[in-house]
Amino acid sequence: MFRKGGGNLYGLAGLTLAALFVTACGDGSQSDAVAQELQSGNASDQAPEERAECTADTCVGEGEEYSSVQAAVDAAPDGGSVGIEGGTYEQCAVIPENKSLTIRGFDGRPHLKSRLCDGKAVLVNYSKGKVVVDGLELSDAGTDKVIWHHDNTGALILRNVEVHNAGMGILASTNSERLEIHDSEFYDMDEPTQNGHLVYAGQVKDLVIKGSYFHSARNGHMIKAKSVNVDIENNYLLDNYGTTANLINIWGCGTNRVVGNAIVSENKSGAVQAMDVSVRKRYGEVKTCPANNADITIAYNSFLKKGETLYSSLLLDSYDMDSMTIENNLVTNARLVKDGSTQGVYWYPGDWNGKNMTVEEDLFTDRFLHVRSAPSAVSSRHQPTEQYAHPTSTESRSDGSSMGAYQVSP
Structure with a gap:
């Protein structure tokens, strides 16, 4: 339809x-x-608006060759493209394993919703090649997934997508090569029995999430980065419903970067952990880390926990890493690291004291945590060159001399 x-x-x-x-x-x-x-x-x-022309290999929409998204996907050549006209489609689609493909909207944002393919998701990817999805809205999968990036697949790159109202936003399964999410919005996931994660990247070899907006999680992680190499940069996470899980969960395997993110929790009465690193390097959980290193950098993030501090923290200190860098973060109404015993490397207070700052809430000038002044940053090789731009983008950050997710605004 x-x-x-x-x-x-x-x-x-x-x-x-x-x-x-x-x-x-x-x-x-x-x-x-x-x-x-x-x-x-x-x-x-006086004149009707000029309709954008579809330039893809196969096209879906009013007056186009195809009315079925799946038929257009099936007809497109390997390495080709599918164009979908803006509008609402009560359809789902499967990308087969032998086809690399780009799927993009034209003449507005197409919205695929309310149908599951293979009993799994609105969009199911089996491709062992590269799939790019650009400019689509996908939603209404009941208690199932909106997007399923299947086991042993290739690269899935999401750009400017809006994903909402389901049991889980995206599941990237075991041994998929790569998942990238750019300039996108994920929200309203709810599945109490399995945890309604906005993003679940399960043992993906490489995970990249940049310039995106995550909000309205109820009972799962906003980002579950159970992946080997992780890069989470310049995003905005809003815990407006008080999810029951830590906001970001990281496997702690391979090389991990959490840099330049603005994180806000409106859970005034509960303890909130902005992120945690699961113990998997030496002790293993489900699967032993396939990489021979376990390193993480947590830098230039801003975390505001509204209400009582309780046991809230930027980082829950359950980790077993080879190296950990924590610097130039701003934290409000929370600890930098939750008190307690550590495993693996023992971290003396000097490893992070003076390199991060606890600040008052009135330092922030808006709900996105922009600042007009901020403590000076310590010297860092992780200085960001971009910062988050609402609602789903990044912009240049020319000055990294101050702590936190943004450069100082005039």
Whole structure:
């Protein structure tokens, strides 16, 4: 099923009334002025809006060759592209294992919803190649997944996608090569029996998440980065529903970077951990780390916990890492690291004291945690060159001389 929105039906009628008004009033300057104003105000309605042309190998939409997204995917060549016209499609799609593909919207944002393929998700990827999904909205999968990046698949790259209302946003399964999420929004996941994670990257070899907005989680991690190499940069995480899980969970295997993120929890009465690193390097959980290193950098993040501090922290200190760098983070109403015993490397207070700062809430000028002043950053090789730009993007960060997720604003 496909539904396309309509346009303004009143422009022609307005121009006709203006012409009748001029005829009835003669050549008076006042009537001419009124007619000109009416004509000017409706100039955009004189001609229909030019419809964007689909330039993909196969196209879906009104007047296009295909009305079925799946049929267009099946007909597209390996390495080809599928264009989907903006509108609502109560459809799902499967990308087969032998096909690399780009799927993008044209003439608006296409919305795939309310159907599951293979009983798994609205979009199911089996491809062992590279799949790019650009400009789509996907939603309404009940208690199932919106996107399923299957076991032993290749690379899935999501750009400018909106994913919402299901049991889980995306599941990237064991031994998939790569998952990238750029400039996207994930929200409203709820599945109490399995945990409604917004993103679950399960033993993916490489995970990259940048410039994206995560919010409205209820009972799962916003980002479960159970992946070998992780790069989570310049995102905005809003814990507005008080999810029962730590906001970011990291496997602690391979090389991990959590840099330049703005994290806000509105859970005023509960303890909140912005992130934790699970103990997997030496002790193993489900699967032993396949890499021969376990390193993490947590830098230039801003974390605001509203309400009581309780046992809230930027980092829950359950880890067993070869190396850990914690520097230039701003923390409000929370500890930098939760008190307790550590495993693996023993961290003396000097390893992070003075390199991060606890600040008052009024330092932040808006809900995204921008600042007009901030403590000076310590020297760092992890200085970011970008920062989050709401709602789903990044912008240049030319100055990394201050702590936190953003450069100082005038």
